[in-house]
Amino acid sequence: MRVVVVGAGLAGANVVEELRERGHEGEIVLIGAEPHLPYERPPLSKDVLLGKKETGDATVHDADWYSEHDIEVHTGTEVTSIDRERHLVVTSAGEQPYDVLVLATGCEPRRLALADGSGRPVRYLRTVEDSAAVKQALTDGANVAIIGAGWIGLEVAAAARLAGAQVTVHEMAALPLVGVLGPEVAERFAQLHRSHGVDLRLGVTVTADDLAEADVVVVGVGVLPRTALAEAAGLDVDNGVLVDAHLRSSDPDILAVGDIANHLHPVLGRRLRVEHWDTAIKQGKAAAATILGADEPYTRLPYFYTDQYDLGMEYWGSVGPDGYDRVRTTGDFSGAFRAWWIRDDVVVAAMQANDWDAADEMRASVGQPPPAESGP
Ligand SMILES: Cc1cc2nc3c(=O)[nH]c(=O)nc-3n(C[C@H](O)[C@H](O)[C@H](O)COP(=O)(O)OP(=O)(O)OC[C@H]3O[C@@H](n4cnc5c(N)ncnc54)[C@H](O)[C@@H]3O)c2cc1C
Incomplete structure (x- = not known):
């Protein structure tokens, strides 16, 4: 059985690792658009910005590990379409046949036209390159405007304050993180940032004038699942690729895991798409189990963490x-x-x-x- 995994992020890395852990002897191919081997993203908005870690420290496995485990890795290679009838994917470097295909294409930052058109340097934060660019902008005395008081916005705010920057955070909601945490706990995050000198502007719609003085604008207004491939291939897609309890899509030979998977959670009894590190790891492993015929539905509850100050x-x-x-x-x-x-x-x-x-x-x-x- 030849397994092809599209998306060399954390979820993809865990699929291929678990396949070998469970004794799969067939061919395994991992294809990723980024020029890097799979890496973890959480440090990119925390320790990397604080200068405590290098981006390379977050690599999941080095190149030797993939060759020792006989896993064919194609970095810098984008999959442009899926041909379900012929059981192959088309990439920027040719075709790859599969018996089983796993989609692990993750998310991309939601763009904000107002920021992009502001004439100020604008940064989003998803990749190691993005993280390096944000880090460079967080200097003593710099004027940093952050749009969005979600996890990324608040972690960047904390790193920016610790670097001595002046930080303004613009957020439409009445409190940071209120959608996830509710007002009782969200209020504590507002206090935390204000006590560290962040100018936290809540319940506002940011305007171009608000950004005029900024040395850099960091946008953290959420992410969108990369479902274009799945949609074009005719899979069921609705806020992510729809998968069953075992992470199988509407095509039984195609699974989806991590940030793009809208999973029917057997314990919660409803669909859930989770954009967190732990889910990428554990769904990657669960998909490998499904591929190898185990009846192990994914039942784990969501888990996430953050570090701020x-x-x-x-x-x-x-x-x-x-x-x-x-x-x-x-x-x-x-x-x-x-x-x-x-x-x-x-x-x-x-x-x-x-x-x-x-x-x-x-x-x-x-x-x-x-x-x-x-x-x-
Ligand atoms: C800065 C940052 C900080 C975070 N901090 C935390 C945290 O503290 N706690 C937490 O729980 N979670 C955190 N997260 C979320 C966590 O990193 C994600 O949930 C996780 O990365 C999802 O993994 P994934 O493999 O599903 O997707 P991704 O990490 O997005 O990887 C998908 C990969 O697929 C590739 N790809 C996409 N389309 C194609 C294609 N057509 N062909 C080939 N390759 C393709 C992409 O280039 C990418 O490399 C953070 C995320 C970011 C960006």
């Missing part, structure tokens, strides 16, 4: 469209902090900040009755 936080679960009735919190952001989002007396999501020993307990609390009010 001295705050490190982790979050498990998914509140989803039904929302939550209440949030229970303990502690505060300057010390150890915990939060539980609760619906119908069940914890639907939990987080810890600077309370690393709590991680296992918080993860286990999701899906359970909330902890007693007299608890920790």
